Amino acid sequence: MNRDILKGKWNQFKGTIKEKWGDLTDDDLLQIEGDADKLSGKLQEKYGWAKEDADRKVDELLRDDS
Template sequence: MDWDRLAGDWSQMGSKVRKYWGKLTEEDISQAGGRRDLLLERIRERYGLGPDEAEKQLAEWASSQDTQNSGQAVQEPGSDRMV
């Protein structure tokens, strides 16, 4: 999914981001405000990830939004849980 589309509907996407990356706080989501670079920074901080891994997870999550809209579940990073 195109990041501009995700950022354009940040009020809804922010809650999906928080559900996927449970260590992110409401404040993290609010401060990111749909900005991809800030969200990557917060993911790296909360999960102790390097830039490549954080980028990979964010790209996978963003592309999964099309999959979720079609009703398929995706796996939360670092767990066996499907969201």
């Protein structure tokens, strides 16, 4: 799935994201608003991952849903 599609399916993804990455709060999800780059940045912040690792995790999430 293309990263741009995350914004269109954001409401569907929020539950999956909270299950997968429980450290993300509702406020975090409001700030992210379906933006894959913001999600990646928030994962870096919360989990201390490198940018490449966070990007890979987001891409895996999108790929698994398609």
